Amino acid sequence: MSGSLLFPSRRLRATPFTSRVSALGVAGYTVYNHMLLATVFESLQEDYKHLKEYVQIWDVSVERQVQLLGPDAHKLACMISARDLTNAKVGRCYYAPICDQNGAIINDPIALRLAENKYWFSISDSDLLLWVQGIAIGLGLNVDICEPDVSPLAIQGPFADDLMADVFGEEIREVKFFHFKAFSFRGHMLNIARSGWSKQGGFEIYLDDTNLGEELWDAIWAKGKKYNIRAGCPNLIERVEAGLLSYGNDMNREDTPLEIGLEKYVSLDSEVDFIGKAALQKQRKVGIKKRLMGIEIDGSKMPPLTMPKKVSIEGKNVGMITSAVFSPDYGGNIGFAMIKASNAYVGAEVMVDSEEGPQRGILCEIGDLWAQVQSNR
Amino acid sequence: MSGSLLFPSRRLRATPFTSRVSALGVAGYTVYNHMLLATVFESLQEDYKHLKEYVQIWDVSVERQVQLLGPDAHKLACMISARDLTNAKVGRCYYAPICDQNGAIINDPIALRLAENKYWFSISDSDLLLWVQGIAIGLGLNVDICEPDVSPLAIQGPFADDLMADVFGEEIREVKFFHFKAFSFRGHMLNIARSGWSKQGGFEIYLDDTNLGEELWDAIWAKGKKYNIRAGCPNLIERVEAGLLSYGNDMNREDTPLEIGLEKYVSLDSEVDFIGKAALQKQRKVGIKKRLMGIEIDGSKMPPLTMPKKVSIEGKNVGMITSAVFSPDYGGNIGFAMIKASNAYVGAEVMVDSEEGPQRGILCEIGDLWAQVQSNR
Numbered sequence: 001m002s003g004s005l006l007f008p009s010r011r012l013r014a015t016p017f018t019s020r021v022s023a024l025g026v027a028g029y030t031v032y033n034h035m036l037l038a039t040v041f042e043s044l045q046e047d048y049k050h051l052k053e054y055v056q057i058w059d060v061s062v063e064r065q066v067q068l069l070g071p072d073a074h075k076l077a078c079m080i081s082a083r084d085l086t087n088a089k090v091g092r093c094y095y096a097p098i099c100d101q102n103g104a105i106i107n108d109p110i111a112l113r114l115a116e117n118k119y120w121f122s123i124s125d126s127d128l129l130l131w132v133q134g135i136a137i138g139l140g141l142n143v144d145i146c147e148p149d150v151s152p153l154a155i156q157g158p159f160a161d162d163l164m165a166d167v168f169g170e171e172i173r174e175v176k177f178f179h180f181k182a183f184s185f186r187g188h189m190l191n192i193a194r195s196g197w198s199k200q201g202g203f204e205i206y207l208d209d210t211n212l213g214e215e216l217w218d219a220i221w222a223k224g225k226k227y228n229i230r231a232g233c234p235n236l237i238e239r240v241e242a243g244l245l246s247y248g249n250d251m252n253r254e255d256t257p258l259e260i261g262l263e264k265y266v267s268l269d270s271e272v273d274f275i276g277k278a279a280l281q282k283q284r285k286v287g288i289k290k291r292l293m294g295i296e297i298d299g300s301k302m303p304p305l306t307m308p309k310k311v312s313i314e315g316k317n318v319g320m321i322t323s324a325v326f327s328p329d330y331g332g333n334i335g336f337a338m339i340k341a342s343n344a345y346v347g348a349e350v351m352v353d354s355e356e357g358p359q360r361g362i363l364c365e366i367g368d369l370w371a372q373v374q375s376n377r
Numbered sequence: 378m379s380g381s382l383l384f385p386s387r388r389l390r391a392t393p394f395t396s397r398v399s400a401l402g403v404a405g406y407t408v409y410n411h412m413l414l415a416t417v418f419e420s421l422q423e424d425y426k427h428l429k430e431y432v433q434i435w436d437v438s439v440e441r442q443v444q445l446l447g448p449d450a451h452k453l454a455c456m457i458s459a460r461d462l463t464n465a466k467v468g469r470c471y472y473a474p475i476c477d478q479n480g481a482i483i484n485d486p487i488a489l490r491l492a493e494n495k496y497w498f499s500i501s502d503s504d505l506l507l508w509v510q511g512i513a514i515g516l517g518l519n520v521d522i523c524e525p526d527v528s529p530l531a532i533q534g535p536f537a538d539d540l541m542a543d544v545f546g547e548e549i550r551e552v553k554f555f556h557f558k559a560f561s562f563r564g565h566m567l568n569i570a571r572s573g574w575s576k577q578g579g580f581e582i583y584l585d586d587t588n589l590g591e592e593l594w595d596a597i598w599a600k601g602k603k604y605n606i607r608a609g610c611p612n613l614i615e616r617v618e619a620g621l622l623s624y625g626n627d628m629n630r631e632d633t634p635l636e637i638g639l640e641k642y643v644s645l646d647s648e649v650d651f652i653g654k655a656a657l658q659k660q661r662k663v664g665i666k667k668r669l670m671g672i673e674i675d676g677s678k679m680p681p682l683t684m685p686k687k688v689s690i691e692g693k694n695v696g697m698i699t700s701a702v703f704s705p706d707y708g709g710n711i712g713f714a715m716i717k718a719s720n721a722y723v724g725a726e727v728m729v730d731s732e733e734g735p736q737r738g739i740l741c742e743i744g745d746l747w748a749q750v751q752s753n754r
Contacts, residue, residue, distance in 0.1 A: 004382070004383050004403065004404075004405065004406045005381065005382065005383065005404060005405040005406070006381045006382065006383040006405070006406060006407065006408075007405035007406065007407050007416035007417060007681070008680070008681045008682070008683040009407055009416075009625075009626060009681065009682075009683070010625070010626045010682050010683060010684060010685060010699065010700070011407075011502060011623065011624075011625030011626045012407065012408070012683075014683065014684055026381065027381075027382060028381065028382040028383070028384035029381045029382070029383060029384065030383065030384050030386055030388075030389065030408075031383075031389070031407075031408035034502065034503075034625060039384035039386075040384060100510060100514075101510075101514055106507060125388060125411065126411075126504050126507065127503050127504035127507055127508075128507070130483060130503065130504055130505070130507040130508035130511065131504075131507035131508070131510065131511045132511065133477060133478075133508065133511065134507065134508045134509065134510065134511020134512040134513075134514075134515065135511040135512070135514055135515045136511075136515070137477075137478055137511075137512055137515060137652060138511060138512045138513070138514060138515015138516040138517075139515040139516075140515075147630075246388065247388075248386075248387070248388030248411060249386060249387045249388045253524075275514060303385070304384070304385045304386065305385070305386075305387050306385040306386070306387060306389075306391065307387060307391055308387060322387065323387070
């Protein structure tokens with residue numbers, strides 16, 4: 001499948017920034033929430049190197065918003081979120097896994113509370129809108145649910161603060177991580193959060209008017225020249241180094257948050273009765289059967305996966321690689337692996353199927369990948 | 378975007394047949410229901426010509442099934458389907474638009490009743506599973522909902538009957554249009570329907586075991602050689618000629634079935650109280666504001682659309698093209714256009730934006746495109 005062309009279709013929605021992404025030489029796309037998402041410009045490695053040194057502008061419109069508005073918005077938000085949102089504060093972002101009644105993850109959005117009775121769930125790749133609407137209809141809740149005209153634009157990289165201050169004023173430097181605030185762009189107020197799908201720091205601008213898209217992009221681009229700005233996108237190498245999990249790759253409806261290591265985002269001991277809670281409490285009691293781990297893999301540079309690779313110990317299947325890539329700063333292949341719980345311990349040696357035959361792998365904690373990249377750098 | 382590479386990812390799921398599709402020279406993919414769907418092999422026009430003359434094998438695994446099983450399965454099916462399924466027969470397929478509470482289309486699946494208490498909804502490109510699960514949870518229904526391991530494989534083209542008879546026996550010729558029946562493949566029973574997303578006739582085999590995928594493909598391929606079988610896929614030219622609408626292209630959550638011309642699949646005068654019924658009854662009463670029409674467009678060969686093209690009359694915007702393509706048999710460009718109701722009449726002359734300047738277009742009924750293709754052929 002590598003090297004296949006993506007056939008044009010209106011069904012694969014363009015974004016407010018597609019003309020700019022296209023003009024700046026996008027080399028590869030994926031499809032995410034029925035929409036185009038750039039995956040590479042110059043090359044995975046060049047994009048990665050630049051992201052770690054300068055600043056990039058990313059069209060992440062695919063992070064569609066599911067808007068809950070009305071008297072029952074808060075009640076519904078608390079019901080669907082495995083993370084306790086009872087005391088969610090206006091102006092804050094919350095990573096909030098959403099589970100079905102079996103505790104399986106159906107989306108892992110960022111929840112933004114915009115007002116007492118207004119939320120945005122900034123979603124990963126599944127139609128969370130349909131889930132939320134279905135529940136609201138079934139329960140007869142008084143809440144309006146829609147996908148508003150909101151398209152996030154991310155500014156990521158070490159010079160993100162300087163660039164954003166040049167565009168939106170010095171005050172933006174004071175926005176804390178996972179907080180958001182409205183800033184004026186040519187008289188139009190835009191919610192801007194300190195967040196983004198990299199570990200390089202930066203912001204996400206929630207553009208809420210498609211017609212302003214090109215003007216916003218161009219204004220940032222003009223100010224970004226002195227910081228050596230480039231068009232970029234979530235980078236596979238950097239996100240694996242950073243331990244950022246991708247819905248559809250590293251977790252899906254086959255998995256629960258406990259298996260993925262998201263315990264701290266799941267409020268099993270809270271008062272709130274969210275969907276999937278009972279199933280997850282039960283799983284916590286009886287134990288998990290598999291667990292997502294970090295992994296370092298020997299051998300030459302691995303290409304991005306299209307299919308999970310088998311992981312074995314002494315010929316016995318113990319799991320699969322969910323994401324893997326060659327990290328230049330680490331100087332080797334790193335990734336994530338879903339491993340049988342009884343084999344999921346740090347330091348365990350495993351064998352990984354690869355195009356060039358079995359390769360040795362060593363399991364680690366996902367959170368330790370970053371430190372190892374830093375120490376090898 | 379034409380010419381862009383599709384970047385590999387496990388999130389874009391492979392199918393039981395991906396190895397065969399890939400080996401047979403797929404030239405372009407799209408992503409549909411988080412899964413790979415071939416869009417072109419040799420070329421749009423060569424694929425089209427072959428489909429109309431011989432027989433093709435299509436990997437349409439992307440038609441994922443939403444399975445409803447249990448005491449409340451029938452009740453839930455009737456509740457979500459805008460088409461009255463009250464008397465749905467086991468062994469029959471029903472084209473059944475699904476609407477939200479505003480009457481907007483969220484999916485347009487084929488419903489298959491497998492047993493009194495068991496349905497499959499063979500879906501178009503949105504996560505209908507989440508909608509159905511959400512409603513069932515909200516209402517506390519006693520029904521199990523899942524995406525089973527089912528991947529349809531279509532055999533389409535004039536020689537489909539002969540080929541299928543060679544593989545599954547003569548009895549298969551007696552399966553009527555939109556009926557299905559179980560046939561044995563090496564001892565494994567497979568549901569096979571006379572259906573498919575072309576007007577060339579054929580079948581869809583609902584493979585319910587991924588591990589049998591390559592064996593099934595290879596068996597059909599071997600028997601198909603004498604009919605000049607090729608790997609194919611839903612063909613843009615043929616489906617526009619045939620008036621087959623594509624969810625995401627020709628309809629989406631902005632549209633109701635009445636605007637799309639699906640009145641006959643919507644049971645507004647039935648007893649059943651489905652979601653969206655009241656909104657649609659109201660719309661029928663006050664009238665629609667826009668209507669999907671067929672269109673013939675002057676000028677040189679149009680490439681497949683990535684964005685809707687504007688349609689105007691005397692400089693005033695009256696709608697947009699949702700799909701368009703050059704049809705060799707018609708000898709010109711044909712497509713679909715969503716047009717302001719007051720301008721949506723057969724024979725109306727409009728202007729269509731195109732890369733090479735405005736082109737004249739003539740509106741027609743969608744159902745008349747096919748006849749016009751035949752008479753020009």
